[in-house]
Amino acid sequence: xxxxxxxxxxxxxxxxxxxxxxxxxxxxxxxxxxxxxxxxxxxxxxxxxxxxxxxxxxxxxxxxxxxxxxxxxxxxxxxxxxxxxxxxxxxxxxxxxxxxxxxxxxxxxxxxxxxxxxxxxxxxxxxxxxxxxxxxxxxxxxxxxxxxxxxxxxxxxxxxxxxxxxxxxxxxxxxxxxxxxxxxxxxxxxxxxx
Numbered sequence: 046x047x048x049x050x051x052x053x054x055x056x057x058x059x060x061x062x063x064x065x066x067x068x069x070x071x072x073x074x075x076x077x078x079x080x081x082x083x084x085x086x087x088x089x090x091x092x093x094x095x096x097x098x099x100x101x102x103x104x105x106x107x108x109x110x111x112x113x114x115x116x117x118x119x120x121x122x123x124x125x126x127x128x129x130x131x132x133x134x135x136x137x138x139x140x141x142x143x144x145x146x147x148x149x150x151x152x153x154x155x156x157x158x159x160x161x162x163x164x165x166x167x168x169x170x171x172x173x174x175x176x177x178x179x180x181x182x183x184x185x186x187x188x189x190x191x192x193x194x195x196x197x198x199x200x201x202x203x204x205x206x207x208x209x210x211x212x213x214x215x216x217x218x219x220x221x222x223x224x225x226x227x228x229x230x231x232x233x234x235x236x237x238x239x
Contacts, residue, residue: 047086048104053093055103059110066128070101076108079119091139098198100146157226181224183234200231205238
């Protein structure tokens with residue numbers, strides 16, 4: 046195997062490959078004997094370390110594991126969003142991989158905010174909450190902040206607010222929508238800064 050249990054790259058097996066059906070993943074399909082795979086391994090490892098807690102970076106030994114994926118050659122990299130895949134055709138460098146993943150995250154977030162550039166300067170919610178749940182926002186306090194945020198490898202997006210602040214009150218429904226849309230990928234939280 047190109048990646049051991051200490052690697053930042055998660056090795057997926059036939060049994061746990063189904064995890065790519067939920068969340069965002071970049072997965073390399075490789076053969077241990079492949080020269081191009083061996084050349085990619087240190088760059089892929091660097092990218093996985095840089096993206097730790099931000100993105101799921103994984104690899105599958107395609108000579109050993111049986112997954113239902115079309116592979117034309119080794120290595121093949123595929124980007125998954127909730128099980129839907131697209132091919133990675135960017136540079137085979139750590140910088141190229143990180144740039145690709147971050148660009149994909151930005152595109153996903155923009156789509157969830159209402160489609161692309163949002164040239165209208167915002168969008169309204171109308172009367173329908175669309176499944177938005179304020180309970181998806183994690184409440185942090187002095188007593189649980191360090192354990193939750195610093196004690197967790199996940200990505201966090203934290204709002205520091207004042208309950209009396211008009212801008213903070215205006216942000217509340219948008220923050221709840223963001224928390225619902227990013228649930229399971231980024232932890233969205235708030236702290237009463239007063």
